[in-house]
Amino acid sequence: MSANVETRSGARRAGAAEARAWRLGSAGVGAALVLLLLVNVAMGDLRPSAGFGLAYGVLAAVAMLGAAALAVRRRTMRLSTRLGLGRTRAWLYFHLYGGTLFALLVLMHTGFQLPAGVLGWWLWLLSLWTVLTGFLGLALQQWIPKALGSGLGLEVHYDRIPELVAELRDRAEELASTASEPVRQLHQRQVAPELAAPTRRWRYFIDPTGSIHARLRAFEYLRGLLGGDDRDGVTELEALLRAKLEMDAHYTLQWALRSWLYLHVPTSLVLVVLVVVHVGTIVYY
Amino acid sequence: MAERDRKGTFGERRLPVTPRYVSPINRNPMVLAGLAVAAALVGWVLLDLFVLDGDVVSAGPLSTHHAVLEETGQCTACHDGFASATEDKCGVCHEAFSGPVAAHGFPAHVLYRSGNFQRLDEDHGEGLACRTCHTEHQGRTADITRVANATCEGCHGFGGFDDHPEFAFLARDEKDHDGLRFTHTKHVQRLVKRKQLEQPETACLYCHHAEDDGGFAPIDFATHCDGCHFSGAEESEALPVQGPGRPGALTLTQIRRERGPGTEWAALEDPGAYQIEGGEITKTALRHADPWILHNLQNLQRQIRPGRGLSDLLWATTDAAPGETRALYREAIETLERYVAELSSRPEAEVHDELDWATGLLAAVRRQVDDPFTELDPSRFEPPDGEPPADRLEVLVGLVEGLTSECTKCHGVREATLARVQHDQSILRRARFDHGPHMLQVDCLDCHDRLPIREFATSSEKVPADVGGASVQNLPGVGSCQSCHTPQQAGADCATCHDYHPHKDRSAFLVRHVDG
Numbered sequence: 001m002s003a004n005v006e007t008r009s010g011a012r013r014a015g016a017a018e019a020r021a022w023r024l025g026s027a028g029v030g031a032a033l034v035l036l037l038l039v040n041v042a043m044g045d046l047r048p049s050a051g052f053g054l055a056y057g058v059l060a061a062v063a064m065l066g067a068a069a070l071a072v073r074r075r076t077m078r079l080s081t082r083l084g085l086g087r088t089r090a091w092l093y094f095h096l097y098g099g100t101l102f103a104l105l106v107l108m109h110t111g112f113q114l115p116a117g118v119l120g121w122w123l124w125l126l127s128l129w130t131v132l133t134g135f136l137g138l139a140l141q142q143w144i145p146k147a148l149g150s151g152l153g154l155e156v157h158y159d160r161i162p163e164l165v166a167e168l169r170d171r172a173e174e175l176a177s178t179a180s181e182p183v184r185q186l187h188q189r190q191v192a193p194e195l196a197a198p199t200r201r202w203r204y205f206i207d208p209t210g211s212i213h214a215r216l217r218a219f220e221y222l223r224g225l226l227g228g229d230d231r232d233g234v235t236e237l238e239a240l241l242r243a244k245l246e247m248d249a250h251y252t253l254q255w256a257l258r259s260w261l262y263l264h265v266p267t268s269l270v271l272v273v274l275v276v277v278h279v280g281t282i283v284y285y
Numbered sequence: 286m287a288e289r290d291r292k293g294t295f296g297e298r299r300l301p302v303t304p305r306y307v308s309p310i311n312r313n314p315m316v317l318a319g320l321a322v323a324a325a326l327v328g329w330v331l332l333d334l335f336v337l338d339g340d341v342v343s344a345g346p347l348s349t350h351h352a353v354l355e356e357t358g359q360c361t362a363c364h365d366g367f368a369s370a371t372e373d374k375c376g377v378c379h380e381a382f383s384g385p386v387a388a389h390g391f392p393a394h395v396l397y398r399s400g401n402f403q404r405l406d407e408d409h410g411e412g413l414a415c416r417t418c419h420t421e422h423q424g425r426t427a428d429i430t431r432v433a434n435a436t437c438e439g440c441h442g443f444g445g446f447d448d449h450p451e452f453a454f455l456a457r458d459e460k461d462h463d464g465l466r467f468t469h470t471k472h473v474q475r476l477v478k479r480k481q482l483e484q485p486e487t488a489c490l491y492c493h494h495a496e497d498d499g500g501f502a503p504i505d506f507a508t509h510c511d512g513c514h515f516s517g518a519e520e521s522e523a524l525p526v527q528g529p530g531r532p533g534a535l536t537l538t539q540i541r542r543e544r545g546p547g548t549e550w551a552a553l554e555d556p557g558a559y560q561i562e563g564g565e566i567t568k569t570a571l572r573h574a575d576p577w578i579l580h581n582l583q584n585l586q587r588q589i590r591p592g593r594g595l596s597d598l599l600w601a602t603t604d605a606a607p608g609e610t611r612a613l614y615r616e617a618i619e620t621l622e623r624y625v626a627e628l629s630s631r632p633e634a635e636v637h638d639e640l641d642w643a644t645g646l647l648a649a650v651r652r653q654v655d656d657p658f659t660e661l662d663p664s665r666f667e668p669p670d671g672e673p674p675a676d677r678l679e680v681l682v683g684l685v686e687g688l689t690s691e692c693t694k695c696h697g698v699r700e701a702t703l704a705r706v707q708h709d710q711s712i713l714r715r716a717r718f719d720h721g722p723h724m725l726q727v728d729c730l731d732c733h734d735r736l737p738i739r740e741f742a743t744s745s746e747k748v749p750a751d752v753g754g755a756s757v758q759n760l761p762g763v764g765s766c767q768s769c770h771t772p773q774q775a776g777a778d779c780a781t782c783h784d785y786h787p788h789k790d791r792s793a794f795l796v797r798h799v800d801g
Contacts, residue, residue: 042772043435043445049420050435116345116424122326154296159307164300171298243298258310265312266319273323277330281342 026097046111060105070095151209158254169195344422446777485742499719546624601705603666
């Protein structure tokens with residue numbers, strides 16, 4: 001047991017060192033690029049078609065292809081492992097930092113000017129969109145797991161939420177069918193509509209636990225008015241509703257965690273294809 | 286229920302653990318959506334290329350000069366299929382590009398202000414396409430005639446104006462032109478004193494008259510010097526009159542009797558200006574370029590160097606500016622044309638027959654000299670190999686010195702010939718310089734500082750004899766220009782001072798040459 005903990009701790013330290021190395025390396029490359037840009041500006045020729053501008057464009061294309069290779073790496077795990085193409089973590093780091101440098105290189109390539117031409121605009125907007133949605137995904141992946149793990153008592157798989165809500169709904173209905181009139185009324189008015197189906201609420205992005213507590217305040221008040229079995233019934237309904245609301249929080253936040261990819265991946269594919277078209281036209285002309 | 290119990294429960298509410306494997310989310314629709322959009326866009330690009338107007342793959346809107354081509358969908362006006370714009374396509378509307386002397390071609394650039402057509406024969410590769418420097422599709426307001434320094438640096442081997450080589454006349458430490466014994470410093474000092482000028486720069490403008498092209502009019506004796514020099518009281522030294530076997534100066538009567546070419550002036554001369562006493566002659570009321578002085582000087586030159594070749598037709602030495610041999614030939618032809626014009630007053634029919642022949646010959650020679658591809662031999666103006674007559678040389682040289690004693694107050698004399706004066710004072714012949722905007726920023730002497738003009742301008746101290754000279758090269762080095770011309774200040778583009786294409790009048794000349 002102790003050996004396992006030490007191994008896990010060592011791996012965590014190695015991971016942190018690796019992350020720091022990538023961070024510092026990327027910052028170094030970024031600083032070198034900025035220095036190059038300053039030299040370029042001093043020489044006074046900041047155009048996409050000039051020597052420096054072309055070099056930025058080529059580097060941007062390389063960075064983009066390297067970042068996009070993460071998708072290929074993930075879909076060819078066995079083959080990549082067999083070929084010794086490195087750990088997925090390294091590919092992920094390149095995806096993150098290479099993608100960031102890609103954005104810088106694109107701006108340097110265009111001379112920090114708005115693009116000209118329809119294809120130019122498509123490439124410019126898609127590049128910025130892809131990078132910005134990448135940052136969004138990174139932020140969500142950093143924040144949502146912590147938010148879900150810190151305040152909620154329930155941990156649940158996103159795909160099972162509809163099924164589990166149905167289970168809660170059945171239990172609440174069963175409880176209400178044998179309870180007194182006040183408890184039945186409470187179920188009918190407050191609980192049953194909530195348990196009808198999983199619901200996404202924007203407020204979970206702000207405060208998952210706070211919004212659940214706010215919704216359960218009515219149960220506290222009722223419990224003070226009732227006695228004996230009715231009070232137990234209210235408490236049970238409150239617990240079922242709390243579980244459901246926590247599932248709603250998961251349903252909302254896990255959905256965001258999965259859905260940002262729809263903002264990122266399809267546009268990335270379009271970008272890769274259009275960059276190929278762009279490079280093709282440049283080489284041809 | 287039994288299945289659920291077997292798998293277990295979780296959470297406070299004892300919710301059932303799933304009895305089956307939960308499949309990971311299927312991301313194929315996401316990828317397919319991306320591929321579908323990408324395919325649609327590629328389809329749009331292809332449709333636009335082959336069916337519509339090609340706007341999508343266009344790198345951007347054309348500049349306003351070519352915008353009409355875009356608005357009317359005439360991609361083929363510049364492009365053949367997918368190919369870049371070709372020079373021939375540009376040449377449809379602009380001046381010719383192809384051919385050895387096309388106005389916008391690379392060989393024309395080689396001519397760049399040098400006017401040396403012989404350089405066209407040198408191998409300069411295939412040259413540059415128009416698009417190399419003039420990049421289109423940069424937007425409506427783009428100035429495609431503005432060319433980045435990097436384009437020039439590709440061939441000219443130095444990076445930016447801060448790396449510009451020193452001006453040639455300084456780098457080669459060329460000697461100042463000594464055609465004139467002119468002391469710039471002394472002239473400014475006297476003008477400042479006489480006109481009571483507050484600024485020494487004002488004195489500059491008494492002689493240097495600005496022209497519209499940003500330069501100054503050539504210095505001319507009648508305009509700039511006559512006001513102070515040659516009052517009419519100057520006279521030559523007394524020189525022995527030339528006789529049989531005795532070298533000396535020709536009298537007006539002797540010259541009139543010659544009736545040779547270049548003597549027509551003698552008929553109009555006042556004989557009273559010539560005083561002959563004791564076998565010596567003195568010319569009074571001398572004037573600038575006095576014909577009696579020049580005629581006698583030529584007479585003495587012929588005795589010192591018999592058979593002077595083409596240099597006999599020039600009044601000054603043959604040391605023209607580099608590449609100006611053509612000007613010497615033109616000057617020689619003009620002298621011959623003047624001789625022909627003088628002789629045309631002769632009544633003899635046979636003389637007129639000869640003059641008709643000579644006129645035709647001179648016209649043919651002038652055409653040949655004006656043909657930029659004719660290689661002219663500068664050695665035809667060099668002195669012959671023969672030795673001057675040793676026994677009389679000292680006497681002849683003494684005569685030249687006496688004859689030119691008044692001339693040599695300002696002019697240099699070399700080998701018994703007046704030194705050539707560079708009228709236009711042009712030094713930086715391969716660049717364009719406009720004094721106008723510079724004079725708004727600085728005073729003349731801020732840049733023209735190689736002579737101590739400012740130091741002596743308001744001083745009563747006598748200017749030393751060794752200060753100055755004609756100093757048409759009173760120009761600073763390139764460092765002076767570099768102090769203001771930086772990318773952040775006054776601009777440091779190559780095109781600020783240099784042209785790639787020859788000047789417009791040269792372009793028109795080239796087109797005429799091709800047609801003719």
